[in-house]
Amino acid sequence: MISLRLDTKSGIPPYLQIAQQVRQALVAGILRPGDQLPTVKEVVTQLAINPNTVFKGYRELEHEGLVEGRPGAGTFVLRRPPGPAPGAHAALVRSLARWVDKARDAGLDDRSIEAMVRETLHAGGAEAIA
Amino acid sequence: MTDLAIDTVDLGKRYGSVWALQHCSIEVPVGRVSGLVGANGAGKTTLMRMLAGLSRPSAGTAHVAGRAPADNRDFLREIGYLAQEVPLYRRWNAEDHLALGAHMNPAWDDGLTRDRLRNLRIPLDRPMEALSGGMRAQVALALALGKRPQVLLLDEPVAALDPLARREFLSALAGAVADGGVTVLLSSHLLPDLERVCDHLILIADSQPVICAEIDDLLASHKLLTAPARDTTAIERDHQVLTCTRTPREVSLIAKLNGPVIDPAWRVDDIDLEEIVLAYLGQRSHQETGFALVEGGR
Numbered sequence: 001m002i003s004l005r006l007d008t009k010s011g012i013p014p015y016l017q018i019a020q021q022v023r024q025a026l027v028a029g030i031l032r033p034g035d036q037l038p039t040v041k042e043v044v045t046q047l048a049i050n051p052n053t054v055f056k057g058y059r060e061l062e063h064e065g066l067v068e069g070r071p072g073a074g075t076f077v078l079r080r081p082p083g084p085a086p087g088a089h090a091a092l093v094r095s096l097a098r099w100v101d102k103a104r105d106a107g108l109d110d111r112s113i114e115a116m117v118r119e120t121l122h123a124g125g126a127e128a129i130a
Numbered sequence: 131m132t133d134l135a136i137d138t139v140d141l142g143k144r145y146g147s148v149w150a151l152q153h154c155s156i157e158v159p160v161g162r163v164s165g166l167v168g169a170n171g172a173g174k175t176t177l178m179r180m181l182a183g184l185s186r187p188s189a190g191t192a193h194v195a196g197r198a199p200a201d202n203r204d205f206l207r208e209i210g211y212l213a214q215e216v217p218l219y220r221r222w223n224a225e226d227h228l229a230l231g232a233h234m235n236p237a238w239d240d241g242l243t244r245d246r247l248r249n250l251r252i253p254l255d256r257p258m259e260a261l262s263g264g265m266r267a268q269v270a271l272a273l274a275l276g277k278r279p280q281v282l283l284l285d286e287p288v289a290a291l292d293p294l295a296r297r298e299f300l301s302a303l304a305g306a307v308a309d310g311g312v313t314v315l316l317s318s319h320l321l322p323d324l325e326r327v328c329d330h331l332i333l334i335a336d337s338q339p340v341i342c343a344e345i346d347d348l349l350a351s352h353k354l355l356t357a358p359a360r361d362t363t364a365i366e367r368d369h370q371v372l373t374c375t376r377t378p379r380e381v382s383l384i385a386k387l388n389g390p391v392i393d394p395a396w397r398v399d400d401i402d403l404e405e406i407v408l409a410y411l412g413q414r415s416h417q418e419t420g421f422a423l424v425e426g427g428r
Contacts, residue, residue, distance in 0.1 A: 008326060011349060011402045014348045048297050050307070052161070052163075
């Protein structure tokens, strides 16, 4: 079982945050095919959030074919989204964490780091910048 | 067309020569939890009381749960209303209140109400004056839900509670909404209390609604646009610009977009609900003193 969070300061619609967290848990291998997602009522009472937010987030994942709602039973994982295997994913997270440490040591604050990541993604990666 | 739980057209209330609320046309679809925000004195309680059938409009019409609000039994059985002062008898315990609820309401759900109080570990045998403010608010909410209303009107129910009790109250409310069948209008002057649990927002400023929309739609359509200093005529023609801040080198706008931003010079960033609300308030008078958007500042 995963526990979901909500960042109300991000400007990202809450239902997209829920969908993204489930997607990340799938990529990271924390959730596997056959697992049940937390019920809407569980998420709602844990986070004090709106039920429609959870429904909408889960529906988004259904459209992507990642999960399946079974009437009366709950929502279950069908498959992982395309992406690196869980081991490779963890390795990428570790190397990113090392890079973030380096950036902070160099004096960048979180906003500047976010901007740098965004700009690098926009530019199209290492080849475009080098 | 979506079914509406609350629907008003040009609703207004005048006290003497002063309009406490006017030109109020709002729609809340069935099943939503709608947050009603605005400064103290903006007209929130006036609207709540008219929707609850406790105050007669001076202008316009309202429908709540398909009926015109009125102080009669047929209307009142469809709605639950919690006034700012939690309406409980000090010397009565929860058991006494449950008995009264069962007596007064034909559709009373005793089992569900007891389950709710038990889950919250609220003692049924102690008088209200011996319970904490948070527990009293939970009792009042459970009683309001016990009559199985179609529409629940909550006027600043968490204003007097500490942050933990507030979160617990909103969590209980969210759980009840997940059980289905109820539409909620919840007022507060604290936006952070509302933005988690609500999926719909009504903002009242200067006695008039200036926002009435789904929160996801608000977040999707309102953006911060930044560009090197330039003329803003074109962008103001295509989109609804709410605020404009200029420095010699840069111009930044908060705008409601009517479509994609074509000119690539504009950088488009997400903004949160608080920034959207402030942008609408900033457009209007600067007398919005009593409006506390965040607790203790940021």
